[in-house]
Amino acid sequence: MNSISYIGKGFVIVDIFKGIHERRSIGKVKSDPVEKEKIEKMLEAATWAPNHHHTEPWKFFVLSGEGRRPLGRVLAEIAKESMDDPTTTENQEKLKKAAEKPFRAPVIITVAVTPSDNPKVIPIEEVAAVSAAIQNMLLAAHAQGLGAIWRSGKPAYHPKMKELFGLREQDEVLGFVYVGYSDMPERQGKRTSFTEKTTWVDSDNGGNSIS
Numbered sequence: 001m002n003s004i005s006y007i008g009k010g011f012v013i014v015d016i017f018k019g020i021h022e023r024r025s026i027g028k029v030k031s032d033p034v035e036k037e038k039i040e041k042m043l044e045a046a047t048w049a050p051n052h053h054h055t056e057p058w059k060f061f062v063l064s065g066e067g068r069r070p071l072g073r074v075l076a077e078i079a080k081e082s083m084d085d086p087t088t089t090e091n092q093e094k095l096k097k098a099a100e101k102p103f104r105a106p107v108i109i110t111v112a113v114t115p116s117d118n119p120k121v122i123p124i125e126e127v128a129a130v131s132a133a134i135q136n137m138l139l140a141a142h143a144q145g146l147g148a149i150w151r152s153g154k155p156a157y158h159p160k161m162k163e164l165f166g167l168r169e170q171d172e173v174l175g176f177v178y179v180g181y182s183d184m185p186e187r188q189g190k191r192t193s194f195t196e197k198t199t200w201v202d203s204d205n206g207g208n209s210i211s
């Protein structure tokens with residue numbers, strides 16, 4: 001199989017193992033704009049994630065330009081809540097930093113899980129499906145020569161964040177995928193070998209525990 005194929009002006013990695021292995025979280029990106037078609041490809045890849053009972057429990061919000069400002073505002077408001085005195089110089093600086101966070105990348109895709117009301121659905125499985133969708137997005141970004149990182153943190157789960165995105169109580173913001181063109185050197189990933197994480201079971205020991 002060819003490892004690279006061309007689409008439009010860019011290229012995509014079609015060797016899936018190579019893509020999975022090479023993808024890295026890219027925390028520093030250029031402010032250059034990202035082509036809408038590439039973002040659409042990421043979103044489309046996301047929607048092909050496996051999802052139990054065909055619930056497709058994801059919602060995406062693509063923020064760019066001044067569209068990133070409300071997220072910054074809410075991040076600062078949330079940060080303010082834990083401050084005794086937000087007017088101190090130090091805290092004012094912290095609030096400014098919080099408000100600027102979304103401007104670290106030209107595009108941020110907020111990904112939310114919106115669990116189905118179907119009584120057959122198990123909530124954790126909805127989170128699992130959206131996590132798979134995010135991984136698809138990250139791989140699609142990498143395949144198109146983009147850098148991306150899944151960011152999260154406590155503010156993601158704050159009621160004010162749900163309010164910002166018009167989400168219901170049972171919904172959650174699962175992550176903010178920051179996207180742009182990489183502005184950092186390529187680096188090797190590091191993982192523990194699957195051999196240390198895997199138990200192969202090919203016979204019955206007669207008990208109810210395989211470990």
Ligand SMILES: Cc1cc2nc3c(=O)[nH]c(=O)nc-3n(C[C@H](O)[C@H](O)[C@H](O)COP(=O)(O)O)c2cc1C
Binds near residue numbers: 175
């Ligand atoms: C649920 C989740 C939340 C994450 N949140 C953050 C985050 O808030 N900030 C960050 O720098 N990286 C975050 N990451 C990315 C991890 O730090 C990154 O995947 C890890 O360091 C491994 O690096 P790699 O993705 O390049 O292999 C998150 C990853 C996951 C799965």
